[in-house]
Amino acid sequence: MLLSMPNLGTALAVLGAALAALMGGIGSAKGVSLAGQAGAGVVAEDPGKFGKVLILQALPGTQGIYGFLTAALLLAQIKIIGTGFEPVPLIQGAMYFFACLPVGVVGWISAILQGKAAVAGINLVAKRPDQSGKAITFAAMVETYAVLALLISVLSIFSISNLEM
Amino acid sequence: MAKLNMKYVEVLAPIEEGKRIIDFIQQKGVLEVNEYGLNDSLQALPTGNVVSVFENNRALVLSAVEVLEEYASNKKSLLSALEPRRELSYEEFLDRSDSIDTTLCFARRVVQLSKSVTDLKVANAHLNSQIDALAPWMPLDAPAGRGKTENVGYFAGTLPAPYTEESLKVAINEKYEDLPLYDIKIISSTKDLTCIFALAMFESIQELETSLRELGFIPALENLNSTPASKAASLEEEINANLTKIEDSQKILKDLAQRLDELEFACDYYNIRIDKYESLSKLALSDNIIAINGYAPAKSADLLAAELEEKFCAAAQVREPLEEEEPPVLFGNNSFVSPVESVTEMYSMPGRDDTDPNPFVSMFYYSFFGMMLSDAGYGLLMVLAALFVKKKFKLEKNIKKTVDFFLYCGIGTVFWGAMFGSWFGDIVQVVGREIFGKEIPSIALWFEPIQNPIKMLMFSFLFGMMHLFLGLWVNFLQLWKQGKKLDAVLDVFPVYLTVTGAAPLAAGMIIPVPEIYAVVGKYLALAGVAGVVLTAGRSSKNIIGKFGGGLYALYGVASGYLSDILSYSRLLALGLSTGVIASVVNVLGTLPQNKVTKIITLIVVFIFGHAVNFALNVIGSYVHTNRLHYVEFFSKFYEGGGRAFAPLKINTKHFKFKEEK
Numbered sequence: 001m002l003l004s005m006p007n008l009g010t011a012l013a014v015l016g017a018a019l020a021a022l023m024g025g026i027g028s029a030k031g032v033s034l035a036g037q038a039g040a041g042v043v044a045e046d047p048g049k050f051g052k053v054l055i056l057q058a059l060p061g062t063q064g065i066y067g068f069l070t071a072a073l074l075l076a077q078i079k080i081i082g083t084g085f086e087p088v089p090l091i092q093g094a095m096y097f098f099a100c101l102p103v104g105v106v107g108w109i110s111a112i113l114q115g116k117a118a119v120a121g122i123n124l125v126a127k128r129p130d131q132s133g134k135a136i137t138f139a140a141m142v143e144t145y146a147v148l149a150l151l152i153s154v155l156s157i158f159s160i161s162n163l164e165m
Numbered sequence: 166m167a168k169l170n171m172k173y174v175e176v177l178a179p180i181e182e183g184k185r186i187i188d189f190i191q192q193k194g195v196l197e198v199n200e201y202g203l204n205d206s207l208q209a210l211p212t213g214n215v216v217s218v219f220e221n222n223r224a225l226v227l228s229a230v231e232v233l234e235e236y237a238s239n240k241k242s243l244l245s246a247l248e249p250r251r252e253l254s255y256e257e258f259l260d261r262s263d264s265i266d267t268t269l270c271f272a273r274r275v276v277q278l279s280k281s282v283t284d285l286k287v288a289n290a291h292l293n294s295q296i297d298a299l300a301p302w303m304p305l306d307a308p309a310g311r312g313k314t315e316n317v318g319y320f321a322g323t324l325p326a327p328y329t330e331e332s333l334k335v336a337i338n339e340k341y342e343d344l345p346l347y348d349i350k351i352i353s354s355t356k357d358l359t360c361i362f363a364l365a366m367f368e369s370i371q372e373l374e375t376s377l378r379e380l381g382f383i384p385a386l387e388n389l390n391s392t393p394a395s396k397a398a399s400l401e402e403e404i405n406a407n408l409t410k411i412e413d414s415q416k417i418l419k420d421l422a423q424r425l426d427e428l429e430f431a432c433d434y435y436n437i438r439i440d441k442y443e444s445l446s447k448l449a450l451s452d453n454i455i456a457i458n459g460y461a462p463a464k465s466a467d468l469l470a471a472e473l474e475e476k477f478c479a480a481a482q483v484r485e486p487l488e489e490e491e492p493p494v495l496f497g498n499n500s501f502v503s504p505v506e507s508v509t510e511m512y513s514m515p516g517r518d519d520t521d522p523n524p525f526v527s528m529f530y531y532s533f534f535g536m537m538l539s540d541a542g543y544g545l546l547m548v549l550a551a552l553f554v555k556k557k558f559k560l561e562k563n564i565k566k567t568v569d570f571f572l573y574c575g576i577g578t579v580f581w582g583a584m585f586g587s588w589f590g591d592i593v594q595v596v597g598r599e600i601f602g603k604e605i606p607s608i609a610l611w612f613e614p615i616q617n618p619i620k621m622l623m624f625s626f627l628f629g630m631m632h633l634f635l636g637l638w639v640n641f642l643q644l645w646k647q648g649k650k651l652d653a654v655l656d657v658f659p660v661y662l663t664v665t666g667a668a669p670l671a672a673g674m675i676i677p678v679p680e681i682y683a684v685v686g687k688y689l690a691l692a693g694v695a696g697v698v699l700t701a702g703r704s705s706k707n708i709i710g711k712f713g714g715g716l717y718a719l720y721g722v723a724s725g726y727l728s729d730i731l732s733y734s735r736l737l738a739l740g741l742s743t744g745v746i747a748s749v750v751n752v753l754g755t756l757p758q759n760k761v762t763k764i765i766t767l768i769v770v771f772i773f774g775h776a777v778n779f780a781l782n783v784i785g786s787y788v789h790t791n792r793l794h795y796v797e798f799f800s801k802f803y804e805g806g807g808r809a810f811a812p813l814k815i816n817t818k819h820f821k822f823k824e825e826k
Contacts, residue, residue, distance in 0.1 A: 058784045065781070066738070069745045073615075081752060133511025133791065140792040147738045148731065151622070154741065158618055 009093025013078050016100030017071035020107070020153065024067020027108035031060025031115025038119040042126040052125050052132040056118045059139045063111035066150040070103045073154060077161050092160060099156035106149035114142035167502070167521035171492035171810070172466035176457040178479035183448070183455040186477055187813070190457070191441055192255065192822070193472075194814030195465035197493055201449035201456050210450055212442040219442065222269060223435035229272035230428045232279040236415070237422040247558040250821040258822065261430055268431040275421055275428075282414045285407045292404050299400075301353040301360045302385070302393035309352075309362070309385050309393050318370035321352075322384040324359040324377070333361070333380075341376045345369045360385075433817035444813045460492045460810070491517055495810035502527045504570035512795050513805030518647065522803050525639055526794055529632050531577035533793060536628075537739035537786035538574075539614075540747060541582025542589035543779050547575030574786075584611040585740070589775055590747025599755040599763060614737060615744055621737045623672060629733025630668060632793070633726065634661065636801030643802060655703070659696025664726050666690025697722055729797045735789050743782045750774030 039053040072081070074096060079085045088096070121135030174196060178186055190196050203209055253261075302309045302321070309321040328336070330351050337344065347365035354360070361382075365373045374382070391399075449456045461469055470481035486492045494514045496506050498521070505526045515521055538544065551572035554560070560568060582588065586609025597605035607613055614621035637657050644653035666689030669682040702714020753774065754767035799805070815822055 055784055055788060058781070059788065061781070062742075062785060065742050065746070065785075069742045072745050072749050133508075133795065136788055137512075137792055137795045140788055141796065143789075144732055144735075147735045150738050151734050154618060154738075155622070 006087050009088035009090040010078060010080075012090070012093035013074060013088050013096035014080065016097035017074040017080075019097075020067040020074070020100040020104045021071040022067070023104035024070075024107035024111070025064040027111030028061050028064030028067075031063070031111040031113075031118070032057060034112070034115035035060060035118040035122060038122040042122055045126065049125060049129055052129060052135075053122055055136060056121045056125065056132075056139060059118050059136070059143065060111045060115040062143060063107035063114070063146045066103055066146060067107050070100060070150065070153050070157070074100065074157050077157055092163070095160045095163075096157060099153050099160060101153075102149035103146075103153035107146050110142055110146045110149075114139055114146075117142050167496060167498045167524055168515060168519075169495045169497045170463040171460045171486060171495070172463045172483050173486050173490070173492070174459055174461050174466050174470060174481065174483050176470075176473055176479055176481045178455055178457075178473075178477060180450055180453055180455050182477050182479060183445075183450070186455075186457070186473065186479060187441055187445055187448075189473070189476065190469075191437065191444070191813050191815060193465070193469055194812050195469055196459045196461045196813060197811055198444040198447050198457060198459045198813045200447045201458050203449055206451050207449035207456065208451070210445055210448060212446040216439055216442045216446075219435050219439045223432065223439065225269070225276060226272045226428055226431045226435065229275040230425065230432060232275050232418065233422045233425045233428065236418045237425055238419070244554075244558075247554060247560060247564060249559045249561055250817065250819055252823045253820045254823050258820075262434055265431060265434055268427050271421075271424065272428055272431065275418065278414050278418055278421075282411050282418075285411050285414075289404050289407050289411075292400050292407075296397050296400050296404075299393045299397045301355070301358065303353075303397070305350075305352045305360075305362055305393055307362065307392060308390050309360075310390065311384065313367060313370075316367055317364050318367050319362065319364035320370070320374060320384060321360070321362045322377075322382050324361060325357060325381045325383075326359065327354050327356055328359045328361075329354070333359075336380055337373075337376050340379060341372065344372060344376065347373050429819040433820050436816055436818070440813060440816055459813075460486070461812070462495055462497075462810075491807070493810040494807040496521060496523060498523050500569060501573065504566050504573060505530050507566065507570070508791055508794065510809065511791070512799060512803075514807035514809050516804045516806040518643065519802075519804050519807070520639065520643055520646075522639070522799065525635060526798070527573075528635065529628075529798075530790060530794065531573045532581070533577075533628075533632075533736065534574045534786050534790045535577025535579070535581040536625075536736045537743070537789055538578040538782055539581050539585055539740035539743050540587045540589065540782075541579045542587075542592070542775070543743075543782070544575045544578025544580075544582050546779070547571050547783075548579060551575060581740075583609075585609055585744070586611075586613050587744050587747065589771070590744060590751050592747075592751050592771070595751040595755055596767075599767075600760070614740055618737060618741065619676060621740070622734060623676060625733045625736040626668075626672075626730050628736065629730045629793075629797070630664060632733070632798055633664075633729055633801060636798045637661065640802035655696075655700040659693045659700060660722055660726070662689050662693030663697060663722055664693070664730075666693055694719060729800075732797055733793065735793070739782070739785055739789055742785075743778065746778045746782075747775065750778060 035057040039057050042053055043050050075081045078088050078096070117139040121132075121139045124135045125132045176186065187198075190198070201207070305321070307319070311318075311320040313319065324333075328351060330349060333349055333351070345366055345368075347363065347369065349364075350362045352360040352362055361377075363373060363377065364370075374384075466483045470483045473479050473481045496503065498506065502523045506523050508526060508530065509515075509523055535544065551568050554568050555565075555572075586607045588608070593608060594605045597603045607616075612620065637660060641653045641657040644650070644656065666686045669678045669686035670690065672678050673683055697719045698712070698715035700715065701718030702711035702716075705711045705714045750770060751767075751774075754770035755763055757763045757766050
């Protein structure tokens with residue numbers, strides 16, 4: 001009965017898009033907030049460090065963007081955004097759902113961990129402002145895995161839509 | 166050679182020439198004064214006390230500047246940071262330095278005035294709160310305190326509940342039925358506070374108060390001897406008097422703000438003096454002689470030495486740095502390369518054996534930035550802003566570098582944006598479709614990554630390989646120049662072969678690759694692998710060590726280059742994120758059905774949406790382009806650990822000395 005519902009595939013796909021946006025967004029909010037709290041402390045001491053601290057704070061924000069990006073791409077792919085909506089077959093919807101998992105899960109966790117690395121970097125900048133390049137690099141290392149997860153999700157979404165089914 | 170050659174300079178002079186020589190060196194600004202080795206006969210000159218006096222004065226002047234900037238009639242705009250410093254001849258500088266004590270008094274006066282303004286404002290806030298506390302007592306036409314006349318006593322206070330005169334009397338009578346004659350006036354009553362004024366015959370006043378206390382009565386704190394209204398009026402008067410004082414002080418400060426220039430001069434003056442005295446502490450002196458040493462760029466070193474000997478009674482010697490010395494680093498690059506120097510400086514200055522990485526960084530930097538920001542509209546904004554600033558202001562050298570950085574990154578972005586057909590996202594298509602009802606095809610000069618992400622991914626990896634190969638090539642050049650020619654060839658070429666050969670094989674797993682590439686790739690890779698395994702362990706003594714070292718190196722090449730190349734996928738990821746968010750912004754703008762509403766919404770959403778997207782992605786592109794250079798590129802050849810050239814110079818914020826003709 002449930003399986004014969006015509007829009008179940010679409011619903012699964014939308015669930016995937018929602019999860020990607022949700023998890024990435026939650027993770028980034030957490031990470032950016034961690035870094036922001038540390039940053040506020042540093043800027044209270046020396047307002048001149050604002051620029052350097054801001055870059056570090058912005059770093060864990062990208063996972064939220066990746067999640068949003070994946071969600072937007074998927075919604076456009078299944079024509080929820082735009083015109084010409086057609087129900088997605090159940091199996092394809094499930095594939096879309098799974099394709100969203102990497103960017104959602106990795107985005108969520110890596111954003112929080114990157115936030116922690118950014119906090120450490122902000123503390124480094126507080127003591128040695130000339131070393132901000134290294135602090136940024138340390139935090140940016142974490143992002144690699146979010147980038148890889150994003151690519152898998154995006155490539156899957158594009159490939160799934162090209163499958164003959 | 167973009168790392169300028171440094172020479173070691175040593176100056177000996179009679180002790181009485183010391184200060185003048187240091188002044189001269191500071192004015193020239195080409196010599197980094199280093200600590201001179203001390204021994205029994207050579208002592209350091211302790212200047213710590215003088216420096217700390219200067220630092221205190223500078224702090225005072227700085228706080229005065231901060232005060233006056235607030236009162237200055239022509240506020241500094243954001244763009245004023247771009248204005249060049251004012252010019253001053255050395256004679257003018259000396260003239261103005263003579264009156265520095267007057268300026269210091271002036272600064273003290275400004276700080277005092279500003280402090281008195283702050284104090285008066287605090288006092289007024291306190292007075293205002295007193296007036297607020299009087300507010301519920303205002304209707305009372307007697308002193309709101311405790312007192313007595315011949316037969317009658319009275320007191321005022323508050324109860325923590327709403328009462329009327331009747332309800333209060335009822336409440337009191339419930340407790341004390343036989344109270345003699347008394348009267349209570351309700352002055353004001355709110356939900357949780359009732360102000361009362363009570364009077365009774367002298368002998369029963371105590372009893373009345375006790376009964377009221379049981380209802381939660383608290384006597385009024387103010388033991389006023391005038392009515393609340395007149396008290397409030399006198400407080401008001403005090404406030405007004407303070408306000409007049411504040412206004413007077415502010416008027417004086419506003420007038421004084423015209424002399425901001427003097428304070429700014431003093432600020433620069435103290436900066437110069439502090440630098441000078443800090444350098445003085447680095448010299449060595451014997452009973453009659455001072456000794457200065459340090460590094461100067463080769464071009465200026467001889468000139469400086471000659472001038473010192475000519476103008477002063479001094480002996481100056483210039484020589485090449487010794488093998489074991491680490492002279493400081495100063496870059497000398499053209500205007501295309503120098504903007505990326507800040508990127509390198511953030512990582513580390515080049516060490517002794519490093520070549521200047523900036524020319525190589527500049528080859529890819531602007532382009533990678535452009536691919537990540539990847540929107541021609543955004544790039545155009547950067548280019549226009551940079552050109553505007555360049556045209557409007559006469560820029561100082563280091564600000565010009567930053568603006569040029571923006572300009573070249575912007576050009577890179579316009580280029581890649583045009584290649585990918587992204588101008589503020591797909592605004593051209595959106596306007597065509599939604600407003601003119603016409604489908605406009607893609608305007609990409611090359612292709613749209615969002616239509617074919619795999620293709621873009623492959624090209625990202627390809628660009629990454631080229632970038633890494635460039636880094637490896639720099640390594641080759643460095644080793645070759647150091648005379649390690651065999652190492653240069655053996656460390657670099659097998660890696661080239663392996664990675665070039667493996668690339669078509671790996672790409673074949675994702676996209677179809679012509680048979681011929683795969684075959685050629687296989688042999689190249691095999692040759693490269695053989696090269697690595699056979700040669701990378703050559704430093705080891707025995708044959709097992711050589712082979713083991715080779716295998717280990719092969720593992721390093723395989724895993725290292727694989728992860729390095731994959732990392733360049735961020736070129737695609739960041740590019741996609743700019744493009745997709747820009748498209749979403751455009752879609753949001755066209756949601757309304759009505760055409761007029763649509764146009765208005767589109768304009769508003771366009772401005773705000775793209776501003777946010779632009780800001781986010783400029784930061785992202787900057788950070789990730791840096792990262793690709795720091796982690797992937799620099800790891801191929803760059804050691805770092807050098808120290809930046811920091812000459813003793815006129816380090817000022819507001820004024821600069823005229824170039825001597």
